[in-house]
Structure formats: C-alpha cells, structure tokens
C-alpha cells in the first residue's frame with residue numbers, strides 16, 4: 001500500500017466543477033461529458049464524527065473516524081478518517097489521503113481510502 005494514493009474524480013469542461021465519485025455528466029450544469037482527473041491528495045477538515053456501530057456489510061474495525069474533507073477549496077469529499085477520537089480533530093485541520101486496511105472479506109484483505117492529520121497539525 002505504498003506510493004502516493006489519489007482519488008479519481010472528474011472535472012466539468014463547461015463550469016469547471018469537480019465531482020467525486022467520477023461522473024460522466026456534470027450534476028451541476030449537465031454540460032458535455034466530464035473528464036476524469038486525479039483529485040488533490042491534501043485538504044482541510046470541514047466536519048467530522050466518530051462511528052461506534054458498524055454499518056451493514058462493514059467488516060472493519062470500530063470505532064472509526066468519519067467526516068467531510070475539503071480539497072483545494074474546490075470539492076468536499078465524504079471519507080473515513082484515521083483519527084478515531086473526534087476530540088483530537090479541529091476545524092480546518094490539514095489532512096492528507098492514505099490507504100487503510102478495513103477488514104477481510106472471503107479471505108481477501110479489503111483496502112479503502114481515509115484522510116489522516118498532516119504533519120505539525122497532528123495533536
């Protein structure tokens with residue numbers, strides 16, 4: 001799980017809006033087909049909570065962090081967070097994209113994305 005993970009979204013050539021997950025048509029203006037693009041891997045925390053009860057079909061560990069991250073001021077993405085203690089997070093905290101293991105299903109290790117507190121912002 002090394003390297004520099006990126007989320008794949010799309011960008012509307014008409015209005016310039018970013019979408020995630022990737023969408024073939026812009027949900028904002030319905031313009032021409034959108035173009036696939038890599039979203040910024042760094043952003044700021046916009047909202048967050050801690051999930052203590054696993055949702056149906058989820059086999060990963062609980063509790064886990066869950067929130068909304070704003071990327072480059074252009075798009076907000078709903079995501080898992082690596083920090084499970086909501087009290088250690090703050091508004092506009094710098095975060096970056098990472099890959100995390102979220103349990104096993106039928107003998108296969110499941111991997112998902114999450115955002116982790118960055119550098120000196122980590123408390």
Ligand SMILES: [Zn+2]
Nearest residue numbers: 012015026029
């Ligand atoms: Zn558009």
